[in-house]
Amino acid sequence: MLNRLINSVQNVDEALCHRSFMQAISVAMQQSVPILAIDIYCRLFFKLAISPDALLANIFYDYPIIPDSVSDQLMFIIQNLDVAVTMIFVIGLTYHYLTQKGIENTTLPIITNFIAIYMLLFAKNQSPTNTAIHYLLITLFTLLSCYTYYWYYRRLKIAVSPFSLKYLLWATTMISASLLLHVGLHLSSITTIISNLLSKNFFTTFSGLLLISILSPLLFIIGFSLPSELSSNQTSFNAMVSNLDKFLTHGLAPLPFPENLYSIYGAFTLFGGVGNTLTLNILLLFAVSKKYKRLGILSWIPSLFDNNYLLYAGLPMFLRPLMLVPMILVNITSMLISYVAIAGHIVQPAVFITPNNLPNMLLPTLASATPIRSTILAFLIFSISLLIYRPFLKRLTTEVTHEK
Amino acid sequence: MKNRIVLTLILILSLILMVFLGIYGQHWVSETSTHQSKIKNSHMTPVIFVPGSEATVNRFDHLLSEINANGPTHSILKVKVNQNGELIYTGKINANDRQPFIVIGFQNNEDGYNNIKKQTQWLTSALYALQDRYHFQTFSAIGHSNGGLIWTNFLEKYFDSDDFSIPTLMTLGTPFNFSETSLQRRTEMLKDFIQENSKIPSHLTVYSIAGTEDYTDDGIVPIQSVIAGKYIYQKKVKSYTQITVTGDNAQHSNLPDNPEVMKLIQANIIAPLSRRDRH
Numbered sequence: 219m220l221n222r223l224i225n226s227v228q229n230v231d232e233a234l235c236h237r238s239f240m241q242a243i244s245v246a247m248q249q250s251v252p253i254l255a256i257d258i259y260c261r262l263f264f265k266l267a268i269s270p271d272a273l274l275a276n277i278f279y280d281y282p283i284i285p286d287s288v289s290d291q292l293m294f295i296i297q298n299l300d301v302a303v304t305m306i307f308v309i310g311l312t313y314h315y316l317t318q319k320g321i322e323n324t325t326l327p328i329i330t331n332f333i334a335i336y337m338l339l340f341a342k343n344q345s346p347t348n349t350a351i352h353y354l355l356i357t358l359f360t361l362l363s364c365y366t367y368y369w370y371y372r373r374l375k376i377a378v379s380p381f382s383l384k385y386l387l388w389a390t391t392m393i394s395a396s397l398l399l400h401v402g403l404h405l406s407s408i409t410t411i412i413s414n415l416l417s418k419n420f421f422t423t424f425s426g427l428l429l430i431s432i433l434s435p436l437l438f439i440i441g442f443s444l445p446s447e448l449s450s451n452q453t454s455f456n457a458m459v460s461n462l463d464k465f466l467t468h469g470l471a472p473l474p475f476p477e478n479l480y481s482i483y484g485a486f487t488l489f490g491g492v493g494n495t496l497t498l499n500i501l502l503l504f505a506v507s508k509k510y511k512r513l514g515i516l517s518w519i520p521s522l523f524d525n526n527y528l529l530y531a532g533l534p535m536f537l538r539p540l541m542l543v544p545m546i547l548v549n550i551t552s553m554l555i556s557y558v559a560i561a562g563h564i565v566q567p568a569v570f571i572t573p574n575n576l577p578n579m580l581l582p583t584l585a586s587a588t589p590i591r592s593t594i595l596a597f598l599i600f601s602i603s604l605l606i607y608r609p610f611l612k613r614l615t616t617e618v619t620h621e622k
Numbered sequence: 623m624k625n626r627i628v629l630t631l632i633l634i635l636s637l638i639l640m641v642f643l644g645i646y647g648q649h650w651v652s653e654t655s656t657h658q659s660k661i662k663n664s665h666m667t668p669v670i671f672v673p674g675s676e677a678t679v680n681r682f683d684h685l686l687s688e689i690n691a692n693g694p695t696h697s698i699l700k701v702k703v704n705q706n707g708e709l710i711y712t713g714k715i716n717a718n719d720r721q722p723f724i725v726i727g728f729q730n731n732e733d734g735y736n737n738i739k740k741q742t743q744w745l746t747s748a749l750y751a752l753q754d755r756y757h758f759q760t761f762s763a764i765g766h767s768n769g770g771l772i773w774t775n776f777l778e779k780y781f782d783s784d785d786f787s788i789p790t791l792m793t794l795g796t797p798f799n800f801s802e803t804s805l806q807r808r809t810e811m812l813k814d815f816i817q818e819n820s821k822i823p824s825h826l827t828v829y830s831i832a833g834t835e836d837y838t839d840d841g842i843v844p845i846q847s848v849i850a851g852k853y854i855y856q857k858k859v860k861s862y863t864q865i866t867v868t869g870d871n872a873q874h875s876n877l878p879d880n881p882e883v884m885k886l887i888q889a890n891i892i893a894p895l896s897r898r899d900r901h
Contacts (some may be wrong), residue, residue: 276650277643277646277647277649277650334720353840397750438760452840462658463662466655466658466659466662466663467659467662467663501632503629503632504629511625515632517630518632518636522636522639522640569653570654571651571654571655572647572650572651573647573650573651576643576647577643579640580640580643580647583644584644584648584651585645585649585651
């Protein structure tokens with residue numbers, strides 16, 4: 219039955235990957251990996267050593283205070299690297315999609331899409347605040363721009379110069395559309411709305427937690443920028459704060475919300491990032507293909523600290539059913555096991571706050587009042603995640619096994 | 623073979639790193655939760671006084687001794703914050719005193735908006751140092767003259783509801799619009815306070831006490847400048863009450879010694895905190 223499921227998923231994945239737009243996306247994403255790696259390692263260095271709430275500053279009392287000017291400079295560099303990652307993806311996607319369609323001179327559409335995406339996402343210093351790049355939005359806009367350019371190109375029958383007034387009119391229209399979208403689309407408001415929704419008590423129930431277990435990998439794979447509460451930090455939720463208050467004042471008395479996003483989703487489904495992708499990274503380290511092994515080594519350290527964007531771009535995971543299905547399975551399984559363990563009082567839920575930027579893998583051990591049992595549970599969930607990802611990853615990597 | 627050695631080395635080093643982070647993380651979690659536990663379980667709810675410009679930590683001596691003479695005795699601790707951030711403690715808090723009085727003053731006690739900003743930073747560091755030492759979370763605040771401005775700046779810029787809870791703030795003759803006699807001419811400081819007033823905690827109860835020697839001022843601060851506080855607090859906090867004290871001892875510098883002011887402090891600050899403590 220599992221084989222049949224994997225076969226079906228692989229068929230859908232292959233059908234999708236043979237579409238020209240998906241091939242262009244895949245090549246563009248993989249092209250952006252080197253600059254993304256620089257971006258992610260800089261961000262990791264910032265999180266661990268430079269930022270005011272850096273991990274090292276949190277755990278070592280005599281850690282030197284880094285001057286604001288240094289952290290501001292590094293943050294400025296990181297923001298520019300974020301822009302560079304996005305722009306290289308946009309350029310690659312435009313170029314590969316249009317050349318597949320037989321267009322040789324892609325200079326104008328590349329410049330147009332570059333300006334349009336820059337205006338859409340980065341104008342007025344509104345750069346995204348984390349590495350959650352809005353891949354869905356960028357891809358949809360770039361592909362729409364490429365489709366319209368191709369349609370226009372075919373109507374004008376090549377005869378016209380690539381920089382003629384008619385093409386410039388198209389470029390102006392696309393840039394204007396991005397400006398209109400920039401004014402009308404409030405990405406930060408969307409994430410704020412989601413954050414507010416997540417603080418509702420519904421997400422301390424079985425149905426709420428199951429919904430999030432399914433939705434978070436789905437949104438992640440389709441390139442929707444997740445709010446920080448779903449990717450790293452759940453300590454601001456009322457349920458978590460109420461639990462901590464109760465524990466600090468009444469000890470081991472029953473907690474008001476033992477099953478919540480922090481104790482279930484945060485503690486057991488974010489090892490290495492959304493969908494326990496640290497296990498996927500381990501499998502890549504032992505992959506037969508050199509290409510995937512290299513990716514596994516490159517993304518290992520960021521994965522340990524819960525950043526899986528190198529895997530996201532390198533495999534790539536974006537819009538891939540072959541990655542979406544195991545990720546949802548891993549999340550549901552992890553959620554069910556941890557829910558049963560907490561509801562059945564086998565382990566105490568995570569209640570304590572841990573230092574900022576500490577690997578999520580350590581959360582069950584450090585934040586629970588039953589650290590040994592929680593560690594065993596984390597190890598069990600980790601092993602099951604490995605087993606779930608293994609057959610899917612094997613199918614994904616078969617296409618390049620001849621490299622060995 | 624070489625590859626396998628590299629991979630094994632990576633995994634072993636990662637494991638060592640995780641164990642190392644785990645040990646230090648455990649130490650951090652244990653210290654933090656012990657500290658949080660002490661704060662959560664603390665029954666101490668002090669009243670913290672901040673004097674105005676040119677005044678020292680002794681500014682409230684008369685007021686505090688009068689309050690102690692007319693009711694249960696509260697221990698008194700004075701904290702002077704030096705320009706280099708050093709804290710100098712005078713007096714002590716009795717172990718069984720649940721409602722001590724703490725006065726926080728500054729070595730640099732000069733007037734001016736820039737200085738108020740600096741004094742707010744010193745106040746913040748003193749509050750956290752006091753919390754580390756006495757493990758309290760809830761306190762009420764009283765500020766005389768510029769002391770009220772320092773509290774306002776603290777509430778807008780540095781207050782964190784995870785660390786502190788302030789049910790009541792009382793300001794005595796606080797010049798929210800400095801020496802301006804007209805509410806139409808707003809100083810830079812008043813404009814800043816109004817602009818940032820959404821950050822003031824909404825559950826706060828505020829009393830703004832004004833003194834009047836005549837119909838216009840308390841000898842130093844124009845009544846209109848004290849009233850300007852309504853633009854900062856009104857409709858932003860749970861309740862905002864403006865009270866005017868007249869007669870003898872209503873002069874600006876004498877306000878803390880005014881018997882009416884003492885009654886207001888007893889009724890609106892000390893009594894509610896005692897009730898809260900009993901619950």
